[in-house]
Amino acid sequence: MSRVRLVPIVLIAILALAMLFGGWQAYQHFNLLNPLKKNLQSVQGVQTVNIATGSPDEVTIHLGPFNKLENGDLQQTYHAIANEVSTRLGSGVKLNLSDDHGAQLTQVYEGDYYPILAQGKDKGNYTDMISQVSSLAKKQGIQARITMDEQYIYVQLAKGSHYLYDVIPYSTHQGGAAS
Template sequence: MTHIRIVPVLLTALLTGAVLFGGWFGYRHFAVEQPLAVTFAGIEGVTAYDPIVTDDRVTVEITLDGTVNLAEVYRNIREQAGSSLGGRELDLVIRQERNEKLEKIWSSALFTIAQAMENRRYADIPEAARKLEAAHSGLSVETEMDEYNVYLTLKLDGAVKYVVLPRQPAVLGVWPNA
């Protein structure tokens, strides 16, 4: 009967594990995280970013400086980060300080904006923004839209609230009774 030598087996397993996991972490750092860091460092208005990479998704928490056009930041990130994602989906999460006045103003308009989003009546959103500005002195609301999202930026007394509402395309399917 052959006797298995434990030291060479353990060394081989340890070396194999180190190569596999080291390669994975090296790939993730040099092929995904480092190019994303270069991308975010070059985008005006982004003051901080923290990427979290998983197998199918890259989630990046960003902090904006308050003077930036939100839609333009998203557009730049989509264009510049696309090659370094490696087929992963990109999720952006905006870190922002909570301001009670802005939260109260936003909650007062939430039903109108939610109804516009649900019914795909996106032209109602700038009108709701104008009504908010008229009702609240000093409030500035910027609205913009692209094929992916509706972007709102609320500014009041130096505080900023960013809102990104995803546009869900119409889902076509088979009706069960057709």
């Protein structure tokens, strides 16, 4: 009868797992994340890209001012970014946009514009929502652009050297009983 030595078997198993894990990390870094980062940085308007793997994966994109975006439009730029991310990483990736909004523009957005946008979205009054935001922005000397597609409302605000972007999903009501 032969005796099986436990210590060498455990060491070999640990070494094999370490090599597999290291190989997976190298593959992910060189064949998945680096090409994605390079492709995202080539999208017009993208200044920096940060990719954090995890559960879920998270991609943070810092965008430049309006004139740097694809045709000056957040919606087109967002679609280019989202398509690239979903092609490389699949669905379920958290996509964050960052901008140079400044405290004053953030305060005006949260206090004046977001309530109009939320009410318009909830009531389905999209044309009124857009005209109210445009009118208010004109009075406040803010450049505003609101666009929409079947999934999101895209908000672009700029004043001076500061600019703010927001992508607001439409509410999706998931069935259920009401009493």
